[in-house]
Amino acid sequence: MKPTRPQLSACLIVALATSGAATWAESGIAFVRKAESAESSTAYVGTMRAVTLLEDGSHESKLKVWADGRGRFRREYASGPAKGLVVLLTPDTSWRQEPGSDDWLELPGRKQDAPADSGLLGRNYDATNLRGEKVAGLACRVIDLRAKHPGNPRKTLWVEIRTGLALRTDQYNSDGKLISKSYFEELSLRRSEDASLFHPPTGQQTRTTPLTENLRPLDSAAQLARACGHRPDLPRDVPPGYELAGYFARQCRRNVTLPALRYFDGLNTLLVFEQAGGNGRRGWGRGRGWQFHGGRQDCQFQESPQQKVVRYTDGKQSYLIVGDHNRDALVKMAESIR
């Protein structure tokens, strides 16, 4: 039967709409990739405002930011709960000067423990190109980044069309609640003349933060097994989209070394810690907010707007999972650790 003209027109409209949607979605992913690389390759100086929802309510902060276009950043907080905080990031090392302190804490840099993406972001997230909008007077594309698997956080990015820099980020938690909004109020795309901005002042004391002492990144499960004296217990049920992306040896009290694992889905991190003792005598004790039933299988759960914590004990061993994901999936993950 020969198709009629209206039928042909309808088919044409559907085909055009489908191909248009595909291109639109693809350009969303392309914008996200651009934002990822522009973050460390664009030099700028600017001021930002951020509103963050923490356990005790919402906080507003103002900060000044510098980037040298070679992966080095400086953030200085001028107001809010972090007033006085200075953060320096470089590919190899980063430093923090906490408010009211003269010391600079040294932390691992991006190269050392950033998980390799290996296409996870594209596989696990859909980027929808929503509309055009201006931030700090610059034209941006608004990209909605949503997980393909339920239970994950999501974010919306305002990506500057010319440079690809994300000028505004709205972060939603796994319950769909807006937990953080940060945006540029002023932005000047120029390199700062002062190279000393990206390093602690010479002569000022730097000390290594416990993270580098207590949570040592390792390359493989074999290295981790050697460091801890036993093979790490792995969860058999990992939320869809997540892959094992990092091994850490955690030095705890009494010179015991325990494994910690990092799971990553391209945007979001879940950490699994093995804890000393499962019989209620060691580890966390019986502190406020946590009930611990000695020698029995038990699971506790705590949440804040930013992340969830599950602690599971099977009677012999305890495990702790930290991350922002659906509660049931985290409990299932904890229960499957063997």
Next chain:
Amino acid sequence: MDCDNARELLPLAEVEALGWWKRQQVRRHLADCPDCRRELEVLRATAALLAKAPRAKAPVEIWRGIEGALAQAPVRKSARGFLTPRRIAGGLVGLGLAAATVAVLVFQRSPAREPHVFDHAAPFVRYHSILSQNDPLSDQVGLDLRSVVLVTNEGTPSQKP
């Protein structure tokens, strides 16, 4: 969870007297076990019947009997002989000292803030914040604030979990 455990917990689950995790375990067991689901229906039906049943009124003689028994019960020895003025004064001084000690401990141990829900998990949450900083497109500013708040709540950043 097996059927015996589940049936033991069913009445508690019905009146919401179980913790979240146990409730989930019972819920999961019920989803897979038709026998326990029937048991739950029976339990609910019985509770409904009991709620509808007329309440019996106790006869007046019962209270008179209780009154009589109370009147015949041996009376406890008076404390009057024990409480001399000297002992009372000593006791008051002791109580005062104890109250002062408790007050000092409480004020020293309570900072201005409210108890924090993540006090015990703080070191682990801080590890998560610091490691997440290096994730692509991470919410750097939000993570900075979280780290500051966690360090403040933890007291000292060198505390080992």
